Amino acid sequence: MNLTKENIEKIIGGDKRTISRAISYIENNQDNKHLVLKSLYSYTGNAYKIGITGPPGAGKSTITDCLVTLLVKDGYKVGVIAVDPTSPFTGGALLGDRVRMTDSSLLENVFIRSMATRGSLGGLCRSVNDVCSILDASGKDFIIMETVGVGQSELDVAETADTTVVALVPESGDSIQAMKAGLMEIADIFVINKSDRQGADEIITGLKNMLHLRMPGEHNREISVIKTIASRNTGTAELLDEILSHKKYLETSGFLLKKRRSQIENEIIEIVEIGLRNNFWNEKNREILKQNIDKILNKETDPYTLSEKLFGL
Amino acid sequence: MNLTKENIEKIIGGDKRTISRAISYIENNQDNKHLVLKSLYSYTGNAYKIGITGPPGAGKSTITDCLVTLLVKDGYKVGVIAVDPTSPFTGGALLGDRVRMTDSSLLENVFIRSMATRGSLGGLCRSVNDVCSILDASGKDFIIMETVGVGQSELDVAETADTTVVALVPESGDSIQAMKAGLMEIADIFVINKSDRQGADEIITGLKNMLHLRMPGEHNREISVIKTIASRNTGTAELLDEILSHKKYLETSGFLLKKRRSQIENEIIEIVEIGLRNNFWNEKNREILKQNIDKILNKETDPYTLSEKLFGL
Numbered sequence: 276m277n278l279t280k281e282n283i284e285k286i287i288g289g290d291k292r293t294i295s296r297a298i299s300y301i302e303n304n305q306d307n308k309h310l311v312l313k314s315l316y317s318y319t320g321n322a323y324k325i326g327i328t329g330p331p332g333a334g335k336s337t338i339t340d341c342l343v344t345l346l347v348k349d350g351y352k353v354g355v356i357a358v359d360p361t362s363p364f365t366g367g368a369l370l371g372d373r374v375r376m377t378d379s380s381l382l383e384n385v386f387i388r389s390m391a392t393r394g395s396l397g398g399l400c401r402s403v404n405d406v407c408s409i410l411d412a413s414g415k416d417f418i419i420m421e422t423v424g425v426g427q428s429e430l431d432v433a434e435t436a437d438t439t440v441v442a443l444v445p446e447s448g449d450s451i452q453a454m455k456a457g458l459m460e461i462a463d464i465f466v467i468n469k470s471d472r473q474g475a476d477e478i479i480t481g482l483k484n485m486l487h488l489r490m491p492g493e494h495n496r497e498i499s500v501i502k503t504i505a506s507r508n509t510g511t512a513e514l515l516d517e518i519l520s521h522k523k524y525l526e527t528s529g530f531l532l533k534k535r536r537s538q539i540e541n542e543i544i545e546i547v548e549i550g551l552r553n554n555f556w557n558e559k560n561r562e563i564l565k566q567n568i569d570k571i572l573n574k575e576t577d578p579y580t581l582s583e584k585l586f587g588l
Numbered sequence: 589m590n591l592t593k594e595n596i597e598k599i600i601g602g603d604k605r606t607i608s609r610a611i612s613y614i615e616n617n618q619d620n621k622h623l624v625l626k627s628l629y630s631y632t633g634n635a636y637k638i639g640i641t642g643p644p645g646a647g648k649s650t651i652t653d654c655l656v657t658l659l660v661k662d663g664y665k666v667g668v669i670a671v672d673p674t675s676p677f678t679g680g681a682l683l684g685d686r687v688r689m690t691d692s693s694l695l696e697n698v699f700i701r702s703m704a705t706r707g708s709l710g711g712l713c714r715s716v717n718d719v720c721s722i723l724d725a726s727g728k729d730f731i732i733m734e735t736v737g738v739g740q741s742e743l744d745v746a747e748t749a750d751t752t753v754v755a756l757v758p759e760s761g762d763s764i765q766a767m768k769a770g771l772m773e774i775a776d777i778f779v780i781n782k783s784d785r786q787g788a789d790e791i792i793t794g795l796k797n798m799l800h801l802r803m804p805g806e807h808n809r810e811i812s813v814i815k816t817i818a819s820r821n822t823g824t825a826e827l828l829d830e831i832l833s834h835k836k837y838l839e840t841s842g843f844l845l846k847k848r849r850s851q852i853e854n855e856i857i858e859i860v861e862i863g864l865r866n867n868f869w870n871e872k873n874r875e876i877l878k879q880n881i882d883k884i885l886n887k888e889t890d891p892y893t894l895s896e897k898l899f900g901l
Contacts, residue, residue, distance in 0.1 A: 309892035309895075312890070312892055313890050313892045313893060316887065316890035316891075316892070317887045317890070320885075320887070330643060330644070331643070332760075446759055447645075532885075535885060536881050536882070536885060539881050539884050539885060539891065540877065540881055542891045543877055543880075543881075543884075543891045543894055543895060543898075544869075544877075546891055546892060546895040547868065547895050547898055547899070548861075548864070548865055548868075550895060550899060551861070551864045551865065551868055552861055552864065555860065555861075555864055556857075564853065564856055564857075567856075568849050568852050568853055569849070571852050571856075572633075572845075572848060572849060572852060574629065574630045574633070577625070577626050577629035577630070578629070578852065578855045578856045578859055579622035579625055579626045579629070579859060580626060581856055582622075582856060582859040582860050582863060585856075585860055586860070586863060
């Protein structure tokens, strides 16, 4: 993609086709994508990033849809990045496909992108960041990043979000015990979705008890627990209020700036390490690797000795 | 840890205290751990690795406990690595603590290690592999790796297992839709645990329908779906039979050798890339990084330009 001045202007003007093409370009041209991202970088930094994570089946998509609708009604432009770490079927722009977008202002002010993650070992965060940068440069006021699951990738994505919402359902009771520590570290807000189901109050009590026991520290703002039934649009306005209140807290306390610094640091580390990998695995080193696998299998050498050889030690 | 000939002999003889100390050493001495792992490497390659993964609350620990008991009854020595990506509380050896180990043969023939993963960004697989190598060298016939969640780290761990069991519960119906593709790629065997609960038959039917649609390919062995109630030890013997049958299939078809080659390749790639990172982030480069974060924040430069500078381009 030739990022002409015209194309840059189209992107920062919010032209959807050019945004789509730019995203596809950076996804398919990992070696040259920095050219695109460099020219857009000075336009980034304005979007506020909301992460929505939680176990599969918690209704994250429905919650996202509700938030998008509310934000657009309030006059904001919104980007959505839906990360599904397990589906190879996502990958294209799904605008209007996933969300019930009948209102024309929704169609106009929302950009949705689904991303698959398999095969991009360790690169998920990087890719999400790249797409985030383009949406940010395109004038989005809010970017919602929706991720499935409870693994390391979610924790990584959480680090790139300004506010992280953890969505659970009443049935997640067992899960909480298992993952309470991780959740409590990343959550700024908890949502109990499908809260008309049995067990909602128990899970809220359980969560509040755990939150009560939380170590005091930098994040000395109380973590709220919000009940929603997103499929009926119940409680989602309260959720948005809470997100906006967390945003304000971060802005006035100076924590947002601190977060942004740490996000930049992580971004550079990732870019550098992807570069290191790509440089190292040239044809010669790939060949050495290939030729030694059977020797290791036969215990003639071992992975550590081979690594030293590859490093030229 | 001075890995004297005596210590090596103790490890390959299965001495628990020395195994524990070796594991703690490699966990705490990332820079020198290759010395320990090198001296043990020639004793590895005999253990058969079983991965058990699935969403939190699926009863993976209980299933593991049942399998351990059955394997020990059959005269095998067993190692267990419990990976909890979200808990900072795990980290020590929990022998006899977690499992209801009253039988002395269990105490004698089982070694259990819990591992936390937070903070070891991208290094989970590496750490699990290291512990696996030590347990393998110590003469374990089977090593069970238990992982929580459905994220990238689980997919990584699955690649290091010989047989991967995906555990679900009847309530996982929603989850399956969300993660079917990823699950189907990694599962060799599905377990529907807590199968006395409502919805068990529906989830089995749903799974079988999906499995039926699976692409034909290398893995042309039928994926079985097993019902268990692990808390009552129901169905777990059938599960073990199925695991052993998958083992036999891999061995006779030559796929096990292929898997082992690919496991070695992944292991080397990981070792090399950890080394690349550690070499690159010396004091000088860390300082350059630190000094430029505010410049990037102020849009005087961008992460890509800085990365080029760090690479000396």
